[in-house]
Amino acid sequence: MLALEHVTRTYDERRALDDVSFTVRPGRMTGFVGANGAGKTTAMRIIMGVLAPTSGEVTFDGRPLTREVRRTFGYMPEERGLYPRMRVLDQLVHLGRVHGMSRAAASERAAGLLDQLGLAERSHDPLQTLSLGNQQRVQVAAAVLHEPRLLVLDEPFSGLDPLAIDAMGDLLRSHAAAGVPVLFSSHQLELVEQLCDDVVIISDGRVVSMGSADDVRARRSGRRYRIQVEGASPVADLVGGITGVTVVRGDADTVLVELDDSVDDQALLSTVQAQGVLREFAVVRPTLAEIFREVVR
Numbered sequence: 001m002l003a004l005e006h007v008t009r010t011y012d013e014r015r016a017l018d019d020v021s022f023t024v025r026p027g028r029m030t031g032f033v034g035a036n037g038a039g040k041t042t043a044m045r046i047i048m049g050v051l052a053p054t055s056g057e058v059t060f061d062g063r064p065l066t067r068e069v070r071r072t073f074g075y076m077p078e079e080r081g082l083y084p085r086m087r088v089l090d091q092l093v094h095l096g097r098v099h100g101m102s103r104a105a106a107s108e109r110a111a112g113l114l115d116q117l118g119l120a121e122r123s124h125d126p127l128q129t130l131s132l133g134n135q136q137r138v139q140v141a142a143a144v145l146h147e148p149r150l151l152v153l154d155e156p157f158s159g160l161d162p163l164a165i166d167a168m169g170d171l172l173r174s175h176a177a178a179g180v181p182v183l184f185s186s187h188q189l190e191l192v193e194q195l196c197d198d199v200v201i202i203s204d205g206r207v208v209s210m211g212s213a214d215d216v217r218a219r220r221s222g223r224r225y226r227i228q229v230e231g232a233s234p235v236a237d238l239v240g241g242i243t244g245v246t247v248v249r250g251d252a253d254t255v256l257v258e259l260d261d262s263v264d265d266q267a268l269l270s271t272v273q274a275q276g277v278l279r280e281f282a283v284v285r286p287t288l289a290e291i292f293r294e295v296v297r
C-alpha cells in the first residue's frame, strides 16, 4: 500500500499541498480528482521522487521510499517524456532495459502491449509520427512494461477517443486486478466514476473527501430523496410548502427534494402517502460529478 502522510509542499510562499494524507490500496483503482491547480501533479511528482516534499512522508508497505523501490513503480508523467524520434518498439525495449529487464523479455512484453493497445503496426515508426492519442498509448505501455508494483498516471485518459479510453481502462484494471495499487488523475468525472474503486478529491492543496467511491457517495446521500405520488396535484406543491424541504426539481408526479436536519423522513413519507398513491420514496445518491461540484468551490 502506498501512503502519503501529512505531505506539505510550498513553492515560494504558496502551499501547493497542505497536510495531504491518503492511501492507494493494493488491487484498487484510485481516482485522483481536483480542479486545475489543486495539487494533483505535485502530489504525483512527490510520490515518484521528482519533487521533494517540504514536510511529510511517502511510504510503500510501511517503509519510506528509496530510489530502488521507486524503480519498481510505473509512472506516466504529465509532461509525458519519451523520445520523439526513436522508433516505438525500440523505445519501449530501451525503457525495459533501464528497468532491469533483459532485451528478450522487454521485446516480448513490448510487442504484446503494443498489440493489446492496437499499435502493433506502428511498432517500427518513430514516435513523433503517431497521433497524440497513439503516443499516449505508447506512454502507458512504457509505464506498465516492467510489471510495476505501483502505477501512478497523470491524466492518462486526456485526449483519447472512446475506444482508446476503453483499452486504457482495461489495461489499468487488469493491473489492479493483479493486486497493483493504481493512482490516476482525471478531469473526466463520469469516467472516474465508472473506473475507480476509491477516490481522493483535492481542492486548493487539501484533501476534501476520500474513501471508496461508494462510501463517498453514500456519505453525501442521506438527505436527498426522489418521491413519486400519483393522484396528488403537483407533488412539488405538496411537499414544497413543508418547512425544511427544498424542491430541487419536479414535475406533476415526481419530485427531487433535499431535507434539512429538522425533517423526519418517515413523517414526510406518511404525509405524501396520505395524499395519493405512493410509487417511489427513495434516497438518491449524488454522482461523483455532483459531489465534486459541491466540495470543490
Ligand SMILES: Nc1ncnc2c1ncn2[C@@H]1O[C@H](COP(=O)(O)OP(=O)(O)OP(=O)(O)O)[C@@H](O)[C@H]1O
Pocket (backbone or CB within 6 Å): 011, 016, 034, 035, 036, 037, 038, 039, 040, 041, 042, 043
Ligand atoms: N514549479 C512550480 N513553481 C511554482 N508553483 C508551482 C510549480 N508547479 C506547480 N505550482 C503551483 O502549485 C499548484 C498545484 O499545481 P499542480 O500542477 O500540482 O496542480 P494540478 O492539480 O495537477 O492541476 P491540473 O489539473 O491543472 O494539472 C498550482 O497553484 C501551481 O501553480
